[in-house]
Amino acid sequence: MKDKKRWAARVAGEIHKLYPKADVSLDYSSPLELLVATILSAQCTDARVNQVTKTLFKKYRSADDYAASPPGRLEEDIRSTGFYQNKARAIRQSAAEIAGKHQGRVPGTMEELTALPGVGRKTANVILGQAFGAPGVVVDTHVIRVSARLGLTASRNPEKIEQDLMALLPENQWSEFSTRMILFGRNVCKARAPQCGRCPLYDGCPWEGKEAAAG
Numbered sequence: 001m002k003d004k005k006r007w008a009a010r011v012a013g014e015i016h017k018l019y020p021k022a023d024v025s026l027d028y029s030s031p032l033e034l035l036v037a038t039i040l041s042a043q044c045t046d047a048r049v050n051q052v053t054k055t056l057f058k059k060y061r062s063a064d065d066y067a068a069s070p071p072g073r074l075e076e077d078i079r080s081t082g083f084y085q086n087k088a089r090a091i092r093q094s095a096a097e098i099a100g101k102h103q104g105r106v107p108g109t110m111e112e113l114t115a116l117p118g119v120g121r122k123t124a125n126v127i128l129g130q131a132f133g134a135p136g137v138v139v140d141t142h143v144i145r146v147s148a149r150l151g152l153t154a155s156r157n158p159e160k161i162e163q164d165l166m167a168l169l170p171e172n173q174w175s176e177f178s179t180r181m182i183l184f185g186r187n188v189c190k191a192r193a194p195q196c197g198r199c200p201l202y203d204g205c206p207w208e209g210k211e212a213a214a215g
């Protein structure tokens, strides 16, 4: 465990150097906007989401606006992000709960957030970390892959990975660490063509495919 913690600290240090700012690249100015943008970002690039939300956030200013939108309108407004019917349903239903049960405000606890329709732990951790400053580890597809390659977890289960990473890192690093891991997974430790040859973690990385990937 001690060695693993030391390795996790090294990983955290290297990805900190690569991505000092650790910002999510979604544009938002309130917890509600972040919630909507995060739902839209599933299977879609952040750039596309930002393009769509630029207009969307001017049209829909409150949870009520989303909840009361006429059938088909919201779907049309978010169509280009893909899977728009499911996303519209998730946004409308969670907005209705926020308007009805939380006085129009996005709640700030894991329990309340994950009780919203269409909001899982990953989305909840994004909201808690970015909008409420609460520590949490976001486990998305990039974090699952990169943590496994780096030997930080032996699990493929997002909840277990979340616990494994939380045990390895100090609480005040959880949110930024996962944001940086996502950026690192998108840009360096990619799913299909990991850039092992230019990776600052190459020497310590235990992934058996790294030499072939480095070429």
Ligand code: SF4
Residues within 6 Å of the ligand: 149, 150, 188, 189, 190, 194, 195, 196, 197, 199, 200, 201, 202, 205, 206, 207, 210, 213
């Ligand atoms: Fe990912 Fe390759 Fe770097 Fe290991 S060496 S962390 S597999 S990019």
